[in-house]
Amino acid sequence: MPYDPATIEPRWQTFWEDNKTFRAVEDRTRPKYYVLDMFPYPSGAGLHVGHPEGYTATDIVARYKRMAGFSVLHPMGWDAFGLPAERAAVREEIHPAEITKRNTDNFRRQIKRLGFSYDWDREVDTSSEAYYRWTQWIFLRLHEQGLAYQAEVPVNWCPALGTVLANEEVSPDGTYKETGDPVEKRMMRQWMLRITAYADRLTDDLQDLDWPEPVKKMQRDWIGRSHGAEVQFRVDGADAEFTVFTTRPDTLFGATYCVLAPEHELVAQITTDEHRAEVVAYADRSARRSERDRRADAKEKTGVFIGAFAVNPINDEKIPVWIADYVLAGYGTGAIMAVPAHDERDHAFATAFDLPIRDVVRPAHGSAPDARQTAFLTDGVACNSGAYDGLETAVCKERIVIDLEKVGAGRARVQYALRDWLFSRQRYWGEPFPLVKTPDGTAVPLPDDVLPITLPHLTEFKPTADGRPPLARASDWLQVPHPETGEPCERETNTMPQWAGSCWYYLRFCDARNDQEAWSSENEKYWMPVDLYIGGTEHAVLHLLYARFWHKVLFDLELVSTKEPFQKLFNQGMIRAYSYKDSSGRYYHESDVERRDGKLFANGIELSGQVEKMSKSKLNVVNPDHIIDAYGADAMRLYEMFMGPLEMAKPWQTSGIEGVSRFLNRVWRLFFAESEDGDDSIHPSIQDVNADDDTTKLRHATVAAVTEDIENLRFNTAISRMMEFVNVMNQRDVRPRSVMGDFIKLLAPFAPHLGEELWHRLGHADTIAFESWPTFDPSLLQEDTVTVPVQVNGKVRARLEVSKDLEEDAVVALAREDPAVQKHLADKELRKIIYRPGRMLNLVVS
RNA sequence: GCUCACGUAGCCCAACCGGCAGAGGCAGGGCACUUAAAAUGCCCCCAGUGUGGGUUCGAAUCCCACCGUGAGCACCA
CATH class of the missing domain: 1.10.730.10 (Isoleucyl-tRNA Synthetase; Domain 1)
Structure with a gap:
């Protein structure tokens, strides 16, 4: 009887399911191991071969750890709220809940076919009431801590989707990462989460995590902590001043002009009449330009002199004030002091507009580069800086900051690139906020015992005619009395973003069926932290940063016992595939490709073959169902692991x-x-x-x-x-x-x-x-005898079979007797002997 | 443009702290089994490590530059 996966595999899957073989147990007599996959968004396309890569890796570890005596938690669930289901709902006129159920059923079926040892009793679905009840509960905790607030903020508005997006969801080219729809800036009242309050800890605590260095670096860069100073510049002849942020206070003597962001609030006030027309025109133009435009010609510096002069607090020098869009309103103070000799952007700007360049830092050794040609960016020794001349950059920074502080013109400051997290979406398919609004607009959190605030059933998921989110259509649901006073209130019509559910699902897995609390502290203490977390790099910043933020808030509330949720993180590489296209860029399916004389053809047309990301349009998607049908789940698992190192990108080859x-x-x-x-x-x-x-x-x-x-x-x-x-x-x-x-x-x-x-x-x-x-x-594991390669001047000339403990002298003696070695030693002087016991012998001759 | 990772046989990949370039697989060839084919078994072929420098007794491995591929970032003061 031959090996027949088609009968073996379903049989054992049934056995495991019937016997609940992989039920995770809080067994205090044994060490625990928590191994987690990044749970999937159940898309309509079903599983692709990339999913089982990470899942197989974690499953091998889970099964190995069980056999090694650990009590293992290895769960799976669904990140089930999200935009695609809502868009499909509009398209197909089916409720998103139904679409989501259809998709999760398909995902579950496909995942089960692969024989992963998940504890299915702990399956979670972020879009279920039993789950999002606790997402809302955590939101209330954030709100209590003052970490959730509403603000009128410039948001990324996506007209095609009718919703706002987080900065993280917008591509550098100004489009939505998921769909490529264009995004524009707009002011709106939104819910925000104060993630910036945790910026330092989110940066500092990365240090102790067993994470890939590149991911840590991405998070650090995203948080973007920089140490510097604020410096106040008075505006000459006006009752006004502005503050700049700089990381190089030591170069204050080199500031030859200042630049305000076009949106800076002082611009209108201090622009002189003769420059006003030009300034307004420029500010107008840059406001209207899309992100995409602004970035496209980022190298070419533009700007306008506004007629005002600022006074440098260190030497009372009057320097011109410009506006330019290379200074961003949203970062720092929206104003800079420009030091062209020591900053590349300032240098480019100064060169373009013929502004003075004064070098104030020189290298500690050697001669200074020509400041007109290039900016000198590294640390050195101050010059042209009056009393500060000769000070090293680090010392000079400190001294200048101290002196500015004395005269009230500046102070040390830490600046972050991280902004607060825009936490509301004008969508239907997400968690409702557990809040009501009084007629005067005050937000009132609802008490824990009314949770969950369930999503009302709708049949239409578009924004209302007057542009309000879809939930405004649920008129019965919308009107509620104030929880204390009973006055008529309206519910919040925004919903939470997709990240909300994934911020804490690893905690729910610790106690997934608890209907009294989000998790019990006993279970949390037993299972946390996650010992191994595997997923793709695409979540390096977003999900992992948000989850760490929530976790730290929960830690401060003593609701969790660890500072960090994920002790070890590992990113699997992407599985790509060969694709075939002709010179016009048209793609062909692999089954239509013939090979002749080392070239590729389809219907007589010559094709090029290349490895690319799998995508429908490239006709190179591999469906796991087909692979399992043909070879079985075990072969599929084994192949995905055998292809190459887990972290590397590798091409799928059906052969x-x-x-x-x-x-x-x-x-x-x-x-x-x-x-x-x-x-x-x-x-x-x-x-x-x-x-x-x-x-x-x-x-x-x-x-x-x-x-x-x-x-x-x-x-x-x-x-x-x-x-x-x-x-x-x-x-x-x-x-x-x-x-x-x-x-x-x-x-x-x-x-x-x-x-x-x-x-x-x-x-x-x-x-x-x-x-x-x-x-x-x-x-x-050790052999008694070893083969020692004998090199003469680094080239292998003979191999000796010797006992592994043989002394160096004896090995050398043996080597010198070897005819092949002797040939190369003949009439040469032996200068050096390098012997690595059991590894090799190298005889160096003159 | 910047940052990081990776370039080893026709292909996917091994090679510990710098020490014999090959573990495994695919493809190819031969032989055996078979009426034949498939399957199976045994055997064989194939690179000097992207390119150019450097360090070293010795470099796929460390350093520098360049080329290619992939990922991330986008004027962050």
Whole structure:
């Protein structure tokens, strides 16, 4: 009977489900391990091959940790609120809840086919009342802490979607990241979360996390903490002053002009009449220009002199004031002092408008570069700075700040690029805010015991005719009495953004069925923090930063016991695929492609082949269902892990899955002999005997390598070690039962269905899921003799087979006797001997 | 434009702290089994590590520059 995943796999999936094999237990007698996937947004397109990559990795770790004696929490759920379902609802005229259910059912079915060891009893759906009740509850805690507030803010308004977007959702080119629709700036009253209050901790606490450095760097850059100073500039001849922020107070003597953002509030007041027309025109133009335009020609500096002069507080020098759109209204104070000699942008601007350039910092050693040619950006020694001349940059910064403070013209200040989080959306398919508004517009939080504030059922999801969000259509729902006074109030019609639900789902998994609290503190203390969190880099900033922010708020409220939610983070690489297109850019499906003379054709047209992101339009999407149908889930899992290192981007090659499928077949045949009558007869080579020395060594070496590789998430090399084992055992006619049993244990996390089947057929009644992981004896990994390459001047000339403890002198003596070595030593002087015991010997001759 | 990562056989990828370039797989070739084919088994072929410099007794590995690919960022004072 041949290996047949189509019968084995559903059987074991049913077994696991019926027996609740993977139920996570708060077992205080055992160490815990919490291994989490970034839960998916259940899109209508279904699972693609990228999802199972991370899921398989975490599943291998989860299964391995169970066998290693840990109590494992390995859950799955759905990030189910969100825009795509709402847009599909409008398109198909079906309620978003129904679309979401359809999609989650499909995702669940596809994920279950892969045999992941999730505790399905803990499945969560962020769009269910049982879940978003607690999202609202957390919002109330944020509100209590003064971290949620309303403000009239410049927002990213997306006319096509009829909603605002967070800065993080807008691409650099001024479009919505998800859909590419254009986005414009508009002032609106919105709910904000004061994430900036946590900026320092969000930066500082990254230090102790086991996260990829690039992700930490992205978060640090996003928060953008910079240390500098505020400096006040009086406007000459006017009763006005403005403040600039600078990271280089030491260059104050080099400030030759100031620049205000065109939107700066002082502009109208201090512009002189003769410049007014020009200034208004410029400010107008830059306000109307889209983000995209402004960025397109960012290199070309534009601006206008406004006729006013500012007084430099350090030396009373009068310097001209300009407006220019390279100074951003939303960052710092919206005003800068320009030091062209030591800032590239100021230098470009000064050059364009012929403004003076004065160098005030020189390198500590060597000569100063020509300040007219290039800005000198690095630290050095002050010059042209009066009493400060000769001071090192760091010292000079401090001294100038102290002196400015004395005269009330400045102070040290820390500035962040991070802005508060815009937390409301004019959408239907999201969490309603647990608030009402009194007639005078005051927001009143509702008490905990009325939660959840359920989303009213609507049939129309567009904004109202007067531009209010869809929830304004729910007239019955909208009107409520004030929770205390009973006066008529209206509910908030905005909903929360999609990130809200994903900010805390890892906590809900700790206690997913609790209907009294969001989670119990006992469970939270047992499971948290998440020990391993795997997902794509696309969430490096948004989700991970928001979740960390909420977690810290909850920590301060003593609702969670850890400072950080995710101890170890790992990003899987993207799975891409070959795509084929002709010279006109038209794509062809792989099945239409023929290969001739090393070239590619479709219908006689020559094509180019390249590796690209999978997408429908490129006709290169691989559907996991088809792969499982053809090869089985175990082969699919194994292939995705075998393709290459988890963190690397790699191309999908359907031919590659043939290889792992053959491997699984070969494993099967190690255990079962082919018989005429199709019986399940154990292969006669499987015997209850002690392993010989070679087999024992192989067993220990394989266990050691696979264990270490799993610990380090190097699944590709783990699999190749198992292949080696199988290739060797395949040639043996005696396969000791104990060794083969250990091999099944190693294989089981990777190919769990086959693992269970083999284990079962070898006569075990219980699931393999909790069998103890094989151990190894390091002393058996070492060979008694080693092959030492002998190099002469770095080139290998001979190899010596020696005992691994042989002394250096003896090895050298042996080497010198070797004819091949002698040839290269002849009549040369031996100058140096480098011996690395057991590794190599290098003889250096003149 | 800036930052980071990665370039090893026809292809996907190994190679520990700098020490024999090859573990594994795909594709290709040969042989065996077979009436034949598929499947299977055994064997074989194939690169000197993107390019150019440098450090070192010794470089795929460290340093510099360039080229290519991918990801992220967007005038953050």
